[in-house]
Amino acid sequence: MTGNENRPSSTRLDDDDKDYVKALGFALRRYPAETAIVDxxxxxxxxxxxxxxWGCISHNLAGGQRQILDFALKGDVVLPHSFPGTAPETFVAQTDLAxxxxxxKTFALATAKSPRIASLFLETLVHQRALVAQHLTNVGRRSALTRTAHLLLELRTRLERVGGVARNGYSCPLTQYDLADALGLTPIHVNRMLRELRERKLLEFRQGHVRILDRERIAKFAGFDDRYIDN
Structure with a gap:
């Protein structure tokens, strides 16, 4: 289902909120690509x-392997979960990141002062739970082809909510290794899936750009219902 194209995601701050966020104690910081912000x-x-x-949130395994849990995009809130103060996940700048x-502590005080920030916090938890449910379903139950299509459709829909899509396509800085770590596949398998999606005239991923060729057909093929992104 793709009937919610024009509805903004409630878990994001809009431009009018930026000065307000700064006044609550948030500082604007910039990180170069590949910087580990939280290990x-x-x-x-x-x-x-x-x-x-773009940011990347992953869980690292012994031997250098990792499972990418999510990609953090414009407007997303990243709340590193902690076990008495330590993060079980790594948060990295996939690209140059602001x-x-x-x-x-400042965030807790901000939620006490601002109903908007408190609402954002609760909505973020709901939003993240919905994303995790879909990503778990991807690696656990969907076929390699449908999970690849589903993830690329999800990224497109999330970017569309913040003006990051033009002419049914979007810039995507992910390598086939990144997609493999997000989808539970090998890079070679990802390459085959992207080729098959292109041959089926569903989408193209070339030179860092994803173009959806038939949105209605690929959404039906992948079982993609965008309501989980907004709810």
């Missing part, structure tokens, strides 16, 4: 709101 196991007492760029950043 797994590190003390994690910060909250981030993505201003621009974020509004605050300590968890």
């Amino acid at each position: 797994q196991g590190q003390h994690a007492a910060r909250v981030f709101i993505i201003e621009s760029g 974020v509004f950043e605050a300590s968890t």
Whole structure:
């Protein structure tokens, strides 16, 4: 289902909120691409709101493997979960990344002062739970082809909500290795899935750009219902 194209996601701050966020104690910071902002196991007492760029949230395994849990996009709130102060996930700047950043203490005070920030926090938890449910279903039950299509449709829909899509396509900085780590596949398998989606005239992924060729047909094929992104 793709009937919610024009409804903004409630878990994001709009431009009018930026000065307000700064007044509540959030500072605008910039991180170069590939910077590890929060390392797994590190003390994690910060909250981030993505201003621009792409972030990557992953769980690292022994031997250098990782499972990408989500990609943080413009307007997303990143709340590193913690076990007495340490993060079980790594948060990396996938591209050059600008974020509004605050300590968890400042964020807690902001939620007490601002119904908007308190609402944002609760909506973020609901939003993240919905994304995790879909990503778990992807790697656990969907076929390699449908999970690849589903993730690329999800990214398109999330970017569309913040003006990041033009002419049914979007810039995507992810490599086939990144997609493999997000989808539970090998890079070679990802390459085959992208080729098959292109041959079926559903989507193209070339030179860092994803173009949806038949949105209605690929949404039906992938079982993609965009309501989980907005709810």
